[in-house]
Amino acid sequence: MNQYINKFISIADFLGEVLGSNTEILIHDLTDYKKSIVYIINGHISNRKIGDPITDLVLEFMATESKGNKQFIAKYNSKTIEGRLLYSSTYFIRDNSNKIVGALCLNSDYHEVKKSLSFLTSLLPNYVDDKILSINNIKENLNSDPQELTLNKIDAIINEFDIVPSRMTTEEKTDVIAALNDCGIFNIRGSVQEVANKLQMSEPSIYRYIKKIKN
Missing domain, CATH: 1.10.10 (Arc Repressor Mutant, subunit A)
Structure with a gap:
């Protein structure tokens, strides 16, 4: 694990404590796309593990935006291999030359929240659900293969x-x-x-x- 990524381990641990078990937190080391995940908390959400590969979104960003200054992508939808929709954000880790060398990713599972909202809204017929997630706007597929x-x-x-x-x-x-x-x-x-x-x-x-x- 390179020096730029190593400093984000404690940040990942901090976020894990703050955000709880409904949010997966992981770190990619982009020196090896095929086994880029080097740290993960709450891996049960996407069923991924250390040694699994890069995602399509991070790969695409590496190809299109890696020479720019964009530091993060926030509040987009992703999908697990089982088809479960997640609410995600990615922070890109850059070295001293501004090259992207890693990524800190958050993937939140609001499935149980939506079930609770459905029950509550059934009791409030005039309430309009803003839809936390939309299946038509998937930016990232969380696949371990x-x-x-x-x-x-x-x-x-x-x-x-x-x-x-x-x-x-x-x-x-x-x-x-x-x-x-x-x-x-x-x-x-x-x-x-x-x-x-x-x-x-x-x-x-x-x-x-x-x-x-x-x-």
Whole structure:
């Protein structure tokens, strides 16, 4: 664990005491995407553990915003592998050169709170529920399987183009690969093979497309 991340351990412990058992608190060390979680409190919320990989949101932020000055993303929705919706925030840990080297993440489970609210609102028919979470606005998938994370992201981007890979033109495939590159998916080992399988292309072809896009 690098020096910049180590100092956040005590902060995570503090937040764990303050926020209680309904909030998962974890720290990512981004020197190894495939086993980035180095510290976790209340891991039962997402069923993740130390040694599990980076999430799609952190990966995408690394690719798109890592050279900027944004320090955190707050109050967004995430989803566990079981489909449970969480309320999340992420603080990005930077080194002296402003490079993102880690992340401190909070994921709160309001499932029981919503059940209680549903009961209370049934007694107050004029009360309007503002909806704590929305399934249509998921920013992050909390998945402990890096291959599953990769496949989910590939499928999501391909689905945005609303055309099956076998009927895609060269330009459309270029757009798909560019979108995947922009969200950092090619930083995950094995992703080129998965993209090649999904787009019905060879791995060397994928590398040529990536090189062309970067140029």
